[in-house]
Amino acid sequence: MKNSLTIAFIGGGNMAGAMLGGLLGNLCQPQDILVVDPGEATRAAWDARGVVTAAVACEALSQCKVWIYAVKPQVMQQAIEATRPFLQDDTLVISIAAGLPTTLLSGWLDQAAPTRTTRLIRCMPNTPALIRQGITGLYATPGVPAADRQRAQDILSSVGEAVWVDQETQLDAVTALSGSGPAYVFLFIESLIAGGISLGLDQEQAQRLALATLKGASLLAAGSDQSPARLRENVTSPGGTTAAALNRFAQGDFAGLVQAAMQAANDRAAQMAQESAAAAQPAQDSGKK
Numbered sequence: 001m002k003n004s005l006t007i008a009f010i011g012g013g014n015m016a017g018a019m020l021g022g023l024l025g026n027l028c029q030p031q032d033i034l035v036v037d038p039g040e041a042t043r044a045a046w047d048a049r050g051v052v053t054a055a056v057a058c059e060a061l062s063q064c065k066v067w068i069y070a071v072k073p074q075v076m077q078q079a080i081e082a083t084r085p086f087l088q089d090d091t092l093v094i095s096i097a098a099g100l101p102t103t104l105l106s107g108w109l110d111q112a113a114p115t116r117t118t119r120l121i122r123c124m125p126n127t128p129a130l131i132r133q134g135i136t137g138l139y140a141t142p143g144v145p146a147a148d149r150q151r152a153q154d155i156l157s158s159v160g161e162a163v164w165v166d167q168e169t170q171l172d173a174v175t176a177l178s179g180s181g182p183a184y185v186f187l188f189i190e191s192l193i194a195g196g197i198s199l200g201l202d203q204e205q206a207q208r209l210a211l212a213t214l215k216g217a218s219l220l221a222a223g224s225d226q227s228p229a230r231l232r233e234n235v236t237s238p239g240g241t242t243a244a245a246l247n248r249f250a251q252g253d254f255a256g257l258v259q260a261a262m263q264a265a266n267d268r269a270a271q272m273a274q275e276s277a278a279a280a281q282p283a284q285d286s287g288k289k
């Protein structure tokens with residue numbers, strides 16, 4: 001691994017896979033990427049793309065300038081403790097885990113080396129990263145050098161847009177909006193398809209109509225100087241079909257339901273942080289340092 005940007009993914013599942021497409025041939029070559037994942041099938045999929053893999057933490061980690069922790073929050077402490085013996089003073093660490101605050105992550109990262117302050121950036125990407133249409137919220141802990149902030153931005157920008165937040169709590173809001181958001185959109189697509197079928201369309205027709213409508217409306221809103229509310233009004237003829245449907249949405253408090261769902265996601269992120277702190281094991285000195 002001699003390229004200038006060497007990246008290790010600790011956890012090579014869905015999100016790491018989604019990010020890979022943007023990185024390869026853009027910021028890195030396959031041989032510049034190391035994936036540490038205990039899953040044999042997962043590693044085989046990465047091996048097939050020419051990426052270097054390991055089942056457990058290994059010396060090759062110490063050569064990687066950027067580490068991206070992409071494991072489930074519940075196994076984060078274990079993953080950090082296994083890998084941190086290979087952490088260098090100038091390693092840039094990025095966590096994509098929902099909920100886990102940087103105070104908890106820093107505590108685990110620096111436990112075996114109290115004089116070290118790991119350069120830590122927490123971020124929240126989303127799965128459209130797979131087709132380089134993602135959006136990621138980023139938060140840098142104090143003291144992360146500007147060059148490392150830029151490096152993180154370059155990595156996440158390779159799979160879509162990047163938005164910095166000043167306060168870490170805003171990342172839970174980002175999670176509730178764009179991190180989990182693709183699932184809300186897929187649910188809406190599923191519902192449109194089911195509705196179309198119930199009104200007499202076949203599956204293929206309903207799916208094509210639903211997908212093209214979502215895509216067209218999104219592109220229209222993104223490229224328009226009119227607000228989404230104004231664009232909605234443009235579709236809604238007085239006394240017409242859209243008004244009939246929107247009235248029905250309002251009766252069910254659609255906006256309130258979306259708000260409540262996002263609040264639940266936001267609250268769950270905070271709760272996951274508490275659960276991880278409560279479940280944290282006493283310090284394991286795995287330290288090389």
Ligand SMILES: NC(=O)C1=CN([C@@H]2O[C@H](COP(=O)(O)OP(=O)(O)OC[C@H]3O[C@@H](n4cnc5c(N)ncnc54)[C@H](O)[C@@H]3O)[C@@H](O)[C@H]2O)C=CC1
Binds near residue numbers: 037071072
């Ligand atoms: N899926 C999504 O839409 C998003 C997920 N995230 C966050 O990304 C993280 C990963 O999520 P997914 O990729 O969906 O999960 P996933 O389950 O697909 O991938 C996690 C991977 O970690 C591996 N793993 C388990 N223990 C490990 C260890 N000790 N060391 C190294 N690897 C280990 C598993 O074998 C698995 O391949 C989570 O923390 C999640 O909150 C963030 C944004 C969006």
Ligand SMILES: O=C(O)[C@@H]1CCC=N1
Binds near residue numbers: 098175179180
């Ligand atoms: O559901 C989750 O917890 C993760 C975070 C955002 C999307 N998936």
